[in-house]
Amino acid sequence: MDITTELIETCGQSKNDWLRTAGIPTLLLCLGLLLIGPGVQSSHAQSATPDRLAPYGPNVTETGQLVLGAGDVVDVTVFNTIELSGRLRVDQEGRVDLPVGGQLEVAGLNSNQAARAIEKRLRDGQIMLDPHVTVQIFQFATQxxxxxxxxxxxxxxxxxxxxxxxxxxxxxxxxxxxxxxxxxxxxxxxxxxxxxxxxxxxxxxxxxxxxxxxxxxxxxxxxADFVYVIGDVNAPGAYSIPLGRDLSLLNILALCRGWTVTASASKATIIRKTATGTETIPVDFNQVVKNAAPNLVLQASDVLVMPHSGFKRFLQYALPSATASALSAGVDVAVIK
Missing domain, CATH: 3.10.560.10 (Outer membrane lipoprotein wza domain like)
Structure with a gap:
């Protein structure tokens, strides 16, 4: 069946009757419409955008634009149609209430996608034949x-x-x-x-x-990670490990301003948590300050314990003035050595 016969039968007439009543010009016009009709329908189908377009990522689309969410305020402008334009707020369900056209879901869309969705709603609702819409984000809910x-x-x-x-x-x-x-x-x-x-x-x-x-x-x-110093030091407390740097025994000794006159520096310990339990590492600060023992690097959450000497504490209370001077001099000599 040729195109002419198909067109005529669509109109419900025989070929001879149709030609007598319609004439050649009408036939040519109908043939033109029949040929371009599928192209128009295909173009319209391709230009239509879905009501809901998926965003690219948590806050940003493929083009780097912000997406709309509940509580945001947008300015909708329909070209040359002020009655359909206005400032709208996105409700808790992610929708806006259009002046004409009902509610439309826009959550997760950027401004361009929201404009295309509104254009589609206006076309599908036969409100406008060829709307041109722009959407600008006026205010975000959380600024x-x-x-x-x-x-x-x-x-x-x-x-x-x-x-x-x-x-x-x-x-x-x-x-x-x-x-x-x-x-x-x-x-x-x-x-x-x-x-x-x-x-x-x-x-x-x-x-x-x-x-x-x-x-x-x-x-x-x-x-930052911390190490902790307790016991007989002048400034016990928690000390942060500098970002990207190590914190050694001598570093922490300087930060806590050294040990006191009653400390037993040769019997210090590091208490360290490991995957298998708690590890105790002995430290002899008298040897460390002389560079005769390793200057160990502390790890995150290490606890450095500086115990006191019972004998030194006894002497401090028994002979407070003389003992304090003697012990202070002894510590200075040890550090210098």
Whole structure:
């Protein structure tokens, strides 16, 4: 069956009757419509976009744009149609209520995708034949980025739009000297998949300047590992291990300002937790300061115990003035040697 016969039978007439009533010009016009009709339908099908488009990643799309979420406010502009334009808020279910067209889900879409979805709704609802829509994000529900942990000024900072990790840390005054080996970024739209950044990586500076953070994100700078000093030292306490550096016995001795006059420096110990239990390592500081014993490197969570000497303590209480001077002189001589 040729195209002409198919077209005529579609109209419900015989070929002779149709030609007498319609004429050659009408026949040519109908043939043209029949030939271009499938192309028009195919083009329209390809231009249609789904109501819901999947975002690329937690906060950012393939083109690097922010995505919409509950509580955000958007400005919708329909070209030359002010009645269909307006400022809309995304509800808790991720939808906006269009002035005409009902509710439309936009959560997870960027501004361009949301505009295309609104255009499709207006076409499908036969509200407009060829709408042109633009969507601009007026306000994010959570404008601030929260910085916690080892930063100089922790808190929530009103950073609008996307920023880099370096910029966010700068707002909080940068990391403290107790900064640990990791920084964790929890994205507002994907809290179950936090991003962990290794501070000790060789390209950390580049990572800082290329890692995006968005409104609503939480950044936690981990605390450095600590070693603990207890017993007869002048400044017992917890001391952080400098990032990327070792902390030796002599280093910790300087930090805790040495041992006291009643300390038994030759009987110090390191208590260390291992996979198999607790290990006790003897330390003779009298030999360490003379470089006659290894200057061991301390590990995270080590506890250095400086015991007291019962004899020295007895002498301190029995002869407080004389003993204190004598013992102080003895310690100085030992350190000098």
């Amino acid at each position: 601030g980025i929260t910085l916690m942990g080892e930063v100089r000024a922790p808190g929530t900072y009103p950073l609008f739009g996307p920023h880099t990790l370096y910029e966010a840390l700068s707002f909080a005054g940068g990391p403290t000297q107790n900064e640990g080996s990791t920084i964790t970024i929890t994205h507002h739209s994907d809290p179950t998949h936090p991003l962990v950044i290794q501070v000790r990586s060789t390209n950390y500076s580049a990572v800082q300047n290329s890692t995006p953070v968005f409104p609503g994100d939480t950044i936690v700078v981990a605390q």
